[in-house]
Amino acid sequence: MAASPNGMTRFYTILGAVAxxxxxxxxxxxxxPATVSIPANVTIQPADxxxxxxxxxxxxxxxxxxxxxxxxxxxFCQTFATLQMPTIDExxxxxxxxxxxxxxxxxxxxxYSRVAxxxxxxxxxxxxxxPQHERIYEGQSEWAESRDGADIFRRYAKxxxxxxxxxxxxxxxxxxxxxxxxxxxxGQRAGVSSTPTLLVGGRLYQGRFDSDAxxxxxxxLAPRVTSAR
Amino acid sequence: xxxxxxxxxxxxxxxxxxxxxYLYQLGRIGTLxxxxxxxxxxxxxxxxxxxxxxxxxxxxxxxxxxxxxxLVALRPALARExxxxxxxxxxxxxxxxxxxxxxxxxxxxxxxxxxxxxxSAVIILSILILALxxxxxxxxxxxx
Numbered sequence: 001m002a003a004s005p006n007g008m009t010r011f012y013t014i015l016g017a018v019a020x021x022x023x024x025x026x027x028x029x030x031x032x033p034a035t036v037s038i039p040a041n042v043t044i045q046p047a048d049x050x051x052x053x054x055x056x057x058x059x060x061x062x063x064x065x066x067x068x069x070x071x072x073x074x075x076f077c078q079t080f081a082t083l084q085m086p087t088i089d090e091x092x093x094x095x096x097x098x099x100x101x102x103x104x105x106x107x108x109x110x111x112y113s114r115v116a117x118x119x120x121x122x123x124x125x126x127x128x129x130x131p132q133h134e135r136i137y138e139g140q141s142e143w144a145e146s147r148d149g150a151d152i153f154r155r156y157a158k159x160x161x162x163x164x165x166x167x168x169x170x171x172x173x174x175x176x177x178x179x180x181x182x183x184x185x186x187g188q189r190a191g192v193s194s195t196p197t198l199l200v201g202g203r204l205y206q207g208r209f210d211s212d213a214x215x216x217x218x219x220x221l222a223p224r225v226t227s228a229r
Numbered sequence: 230x231x232x233x234x235x236x237x238x239x240x241x242x243x244x245x246x247x248x249x250x251y252l253y254q255l256g257r258i259g260t261l262x263x264x265x266x267x268x269x270x271x272x273x274x275x276x277x278x279x280x281x282x283x284x285x286x287x288x289x290x291x292x293x294x295x296x297x298x299x300l301v302a303l304r305p306a307l308a309r310e311x312x313x314x315x316x317x318x319x320x321x322x323x324x325x326x327x328x329x330x331x332x333x334x335x336x337x338x339x340x341x342x343x344x345x346x347x348x349s350a351v352i353i354l355s356i357l358i359l360a361l362x363x364x365x366x367x368x369x370x371x372x373x
């Protein structure tokens with residue numbers, strides 16, 4: 001049975017109202033500055049870990065390899081990255097004695113750890129992992145308490161010279177969420193429970209380190225340990 | 230006609246829900262209003278695409294098609310016709326089957342629930358029910 005003209009008018013009025021509300025909500029969402037969150041409860045796919053074993057720095061022929069499991073929002077990791085790593089870099093890595101492997105170990109209590117790790121992963125796509133990694137650690141006090149860490153990481157991305165269109169697409173896709181989680185789970189399996197933790201020749205070293213301690217460690221291991229790859 | 234109107238309204242809501250998810254997949258919306266975190270897990274998983282096409286885009290096209298058919302079915306000239314309601318029911322049945330497949334993936338493969346996907350499942354199911362009620366109310370075709 002056909003509806004009365006009044007009934008049809010009422011229906012089209014309601015339909016129009018729903019359309020206006022829907023378009024308004026979509027428009028509002030589009031006008032908001034894009035924030036990014038990287039999920040932790042991802043299903044890890046084989047492609048997430050295929051061929052990827054962390055971010056490497058140093059010579060392939062270095063006698064010692066150290067794997068660092070760290071969290072961008074962890075204060076000790078920040079101190080280590082900004083105060084100790086430059087010396088380690090100059091003294092051991094650039095001299096070919098040490099190869100450094102960085103793995104993400106984002107702790108649950110840190111809301112921006114995964115976004116930071118993802119930002120560095122997106123920088124890696126453009127061959128600028130280490131500059132972005134260092135910039136994120138340098139700026140930890142700025143973004144750790146901010147309302148939108150992702151926005152600050154984007155500014156760092158611009159500073160280190162990333163193509164922002166590619167960076168934005170990478171961040172929005174969340175494509176490295178699985179890889180970050182895989183790294184975290186691998187750390188857990190190795191026995192990592194706090195950050196930073198170093199894995200050297202199959203042994204875990206937890207606590208606070210300085211460049212002198214790392215140098216002594218490399219000195220003690222160099223004659224005995226070959227590549228841990 | 231009330232059932233056809235209901236189906237049109239629900240289809241329009243479905244258009245907006247799937248458009249929202251599609252804009253997220255395009256990277257135009259930073260975070261989904263979800264609460265559980267399950268939405269992003271589902272939407273960034275490999276199963277957010279079906280045969281290379283974003284599931285949200287399939288939903289958007291599907292709901293737009295349902296909306297068009299429901300609006301055509303509301304034309305006074307077709308008010309007594311049975312086929313528009315039958316077409317609506319057939320399309321909604323396809324949508325429900327596809328939704329069942331996606332819900333299975335969420336529950337047993339991805340192991341995360343996207344509230345917007347649950348919302349879409351309720352919408353497509355309600356469209357099917359409304360289309361079946363419209364079909365039941367439509368007059369039987371005359372013999373001869």
